[in-house]
Structure formats: C-alpha cells, structure tokens
Amino acid sequence: MPVAPPRPKPLPLNALRAFEAAARLGGFSAAATELGVSAGAISAHVKTLEDELGAPLFERTARGVALTALGHKALPDLTKAFDTLGQATLTMRALAQPQVVHIVTLPSIAQLWLSPRLPELRAAEPEIEVSLTAEETPPNLKRAPFDIYLFFGGDLGDPIAEDAIFPVCAPALAHRLTTPEDLANVTCLSDSTWFDDWQIWVAAARPGWAFTPRGPVFSLYALAVEEALNGAGVLMGHRALVQPHLDSGRLVAPFETVVTLPDRLKLWSPRAVRSQTPVGRVVEWLRKTA
Secondary structure, three states, X not given: OOOOOOOOOOOOHHHHHXXXXXXXXXXXXXXXXXXXXXXXXXXXXXXXXXXXXXXXOEEEEOOEEEEOXXXXXXXXXXXHHHHHHHHHHHHHHHHHOOOEEEXXXXXXXXXXXXXXXXXXXHHHOOOOXXXXXXXXXXXXXXXXXXXXXXXXXXXXXXXXXXXXXXXXXXXXXXXXXXXXXXXXXXXXXXXXOOOOHHHHHHHHHOOOOOOOOOOOEEOOXXXXXXXXXXXXXXXXXXXXXXXXXXXXXXXXOOOOOOEEOOXXXXXXXXXXXXXXXXXXXXXXXXXXXX
C-alpha cells in the first residue's frame, strides 16, 4: 500500500495575519491598531512565525523593524490573499444577512449626524436593519466587514456634505463675544482629534493673532457639543455636526467668519452598489438627506 508523504505543518493563520499587517504598515504598533490587539501580541505572533520558518522576517534595530529579503518576498502574496479573504467575508455576510447594512463612521458623525437620521431611515426602509460601528480611524477598506464608510476626507468615496468651522456657543454666552479677541476671556472647548481647528479659524479671522484656546479638551466631539449646549464655553463648531442645534437656536454663531474645510464628508462602499439592494437604498437615502 502506498504511503502518502507527511503533509507540511500549516503556518498559524493569526501569525501570518500579524506579520502581513506589520510588514504592510511598517511596524508592530500600527499593525496592533489595525487588528485591535497589543503591539506585544503582534511581536509574539511574528516571533512564532519566524520560529516555524526557521528564518527571520524582520530585522530588529533600536529605531524599529525592517523587513528581511524573505519578508519582502512574502508580503505581496500575503496581502493579496488577505484582501481576497476580506472580500469573501463581505460576500458571505451580504448573502447570509441580506437585509442588514453595516455602517462604520467616526464617533462624532455617528452621534451627531447619523444617529438623528436613523428614525427617519427606519421609517422609510422598515425592512432594512442598520448596524452602526464608530471608529476613530477608517478600518482597512478591503478587509473590514462593513458595507458603507462615512468619514471626513480621504481619497475614496463621493462627497455628500461640505464641512465648515466657526465658533458656537449657547445664547446666554454670546453677549460676551463681540470680537474674536474676546475668546481670550472665555472658556474654549476643544476636541482632541480636531484641536488645530482653533488655529485654522483664527488664522482666517485674525491673521497674525497668537491665540491659544483656554479650556478642557474632550476625546469625544459629542461631549464637547453637550458642554457647549450647557453654556460651559465656546466650541469650534463643525457645521455638518452642529447645524441642527443652530437651527433650533440652542447654539448660536457669534462671529461672521466661516472657514470651509477641504475634507468633506464622504461616503464609500467597498462593493459595487446596485440601487435596489439594501445597501444601495441606504446609500441613496443618505445622499438625499445629507
């Protein structure tokens, strides 16, 4: 009876995924952020893979890591393979749950722009279920299990709304703000992601004025908006996110200067969207209501 030769031991999938991300992104920390694990876990996975292969994939130096010749050679095929796996996952999810539309966006967009629109969307498309995920940075567009991406800026996607910045505050605080220089005498609310917004606006409103906002910095823009509504200070408002509060009168814009930002709100889908599919109907609805 013929005896089949022993099969080679397969390399660990998680270790391959960790190596591919670290090699593509240029380091263990960036790979950890993308995969949602610690940098130590990425390092351990890569070490496991190197031990299995009996050869190094990275050169470790005091300045970081660099790919070896073996690592360079392996990366393109692994990237293509994981991209293909990501697309297959999207297809399986779409076929298994055809009425569920998965959206990923910034926390600020989720809380202030998209969430208020969801009741109207549910009324317009009652058979479609929307799953919403908030992330600070766009995930890997070829692999993450999302149907629709909503983020400011970026190279992909169609712009659906412009954005502009200008100071906003509760009406009770507005009487203290006659000129931009009055900002030096009030609490200024800032967002950690968009902390430079103050300097961008001041450069347009008062060129040459050296202004540093004085006040708390929030990790979530929605919290800063809530504090502005409570009268706690002046916030650099993003029109796309605070317009409903301006329309209701709960916030006012005390100055005339408005700075339009180059990064518009963009919508992108990783798959070809047909108008009659659930994803296509949600995309069309979002564009109409933006």
